[in-house]
Amino acid sequence: MRVKDKHASWLSAQAREVNFVWNFCNELSVRVFERERRFIGAYELQKFTDGATKEGLGLHSHTVQEVGQEYCRRRSQFHKVKLRWRVSGGARRSLGWVPFKTGALKYANGQVRFNGQTLSLWDSYGLSRYDLRAGNFSEDARGRWYLNVTVRVPVQLGPPAGQAEVGIDLGLKDFFATSDGQQVEAPQFYRDLEPKLAAAQRAGKKQRVRALHARIANRRKDFLHKYSTALVRKYRAIFVGNVNASSLAQTRAAKSVLDAGWSTFRTMLQYKCDSAGVWFKEVDEAYSTQDCHVCGSRSGPKGLAGLSVRRWQCLHCRAEHDRDINAAHNIRARGMAWLEEQIAAPLARRLA
Numbered sequence: 001m002r003v004k005d006k007h008a009s010w011l012s013a014q015a016r017e018v019n020f021v022w023n024f025c026n027e028l029s030v031r032v033f034e035r036e037r038r039f040i041g042a043y044e045l046q047k048f049t050d051g052a053t054k055e056g057l058g059l060h061s062h063t064v065q066e067v068g069q070e071y072c073r074r075r076s077q078f079h080k081v082k083l084r085w086r087v088s089g090g091a092r093r094s095l096g097w098v099p100f101k102t103g104a105l106k107y108a109n110g111q112v113r114f115n116g117q118t119l120s121l122w123d124s125y126g127l128s129r130y131d132l133r134a135g136n137f138s139e140d141a142r143g144r145w146y147l148n149v150t151v152r153v154p155v156q157l158g159p160p161a162g163q164a165e166v167g168i169d170l171g172l173k174d175f176f177a178t179s180d181g182q183q184v185e186a187p188q189f190y191r192d193l194e195p196k197l198a199a200a201q202r203a204g205k206k207q208r209v210r211a212l213h214a215r216i217a218n219r220r221k222d223f224l225h226k227y228s229t230a231l232v233r234k235y236r237a238i239f240v241g242n243v244n245a246s247s248l249a250q251t252r253a254a255k256s257v258l259d260a261g262w263s264t265f266r267t268m269l270q271y272k273c274d275s276a277g278v279w280f281k282e283v284d285e286a287y288s289t290q291d292c293h294v295c296g297s298r299s300g301p302k303g304l305a306g307l308s309v310r311r312w313q314c315l316h317c318r319a320e321h322d323r324d325i326n327a328a329h330n331i332r333a334r335g336m337a338w339l340e341e342q343i344a345a346p347l348a349r350r351l352a
């Protein structure tokens with residue numbers, strides 16, 4: 001939910017202190033590693049940061065703890081000793097971020113109480129109906145602040161709307177292809193606004209640059225929501241390849257890979273499937289582009305050169321394939337094997 005702009009300066013001040021705590025954690029982590037060749041954990045970090053709220057920082061103690069925990073999570077996620085500094089000013093300023101834990105945010109009369117402040121917001125969800133949990137305040141590129149908060153929602157599981165199972169191959173040229181033959185071309189959210197963005201950058205129009213970036217992000221989000229919702233409404237089980245964006249991001253196709261938003265798409269599919277009672281599984285997609293889904297022989301185009309081959313014919317059974325749709329069939333088959341186990345195991349236990 002969008003927080004009203006009159007609170008921006010207070011939230012920015014909070015964010016500067018968050019950056020200070022983050023950078024303190026970063027520095028301490030490096031120092032401990034250099035001295036003792038080990039990673040300082042969140043619990044130990046907390047002992048160092050606990051005093052901070054008493055020593056003049058205006059942060060909620062839960063926020064200080066959460067910064068330390070998030071720092072440790074990110075550090076192990078990226079396998080690094082040191083993370084990037086959070087920068088409070090200048091051109092490379094980090095967008096504001098103020099996390100909090102369950103219990104730090106309270107709802108009252110259309111506003112939220114947080115760390116001694118009463119904040120007004122555009123309550124587009126009807127917050128009074130929910131039990132507020134952990135979350136954060138975050139700033140976008142235009143300097144607008146948002147409240148992101150998890151809530152407890154009773155899930156009413158009915159039967160899923162669809163009857164069939166589908167495999168989905170995520171790609172670059174086609175954003176995705178399904179085992180039912182649906183192909184959706186990848187929109188170039190970034191590239192078609194690139195000339196405008198470059199012009200704005202040359203002219204030094206910072207506000208315009210920020211607005212363009214926000215527009216790109218919104219377009220991408222709309223696109224991903226639209227297609228993830230449609231898929232969840234159509235099927236009773238969805239299987240998707242585990243294609244790894246970060247390994248591909250180091251290749252020539254990097255810009256398109258980052259533009260594609262695969263991981264966001266998978267996350268959306270996952271939570272939408274969860275609340276709709278649809279099965280969802282990420283499956284290993286190794287060789288899914290090389291194996292013929294009709295006869296199973298590994299006769300498809302191989303290696304980097306093979307990436308440009310869109311259509312091929314199986315040498316063994318002579319079936320003709322679209323590269324992505326064939327891959328989607330293989331992903332579906334792997335997903336079906338998993339699904340049969342899920343359904344068979346409890347059944348076997350009951351029969352035993």
Ligand SMILES: [Zn+2]
Nearest residue numbers: 292295314317
């Ligand atoms: Zn074949």
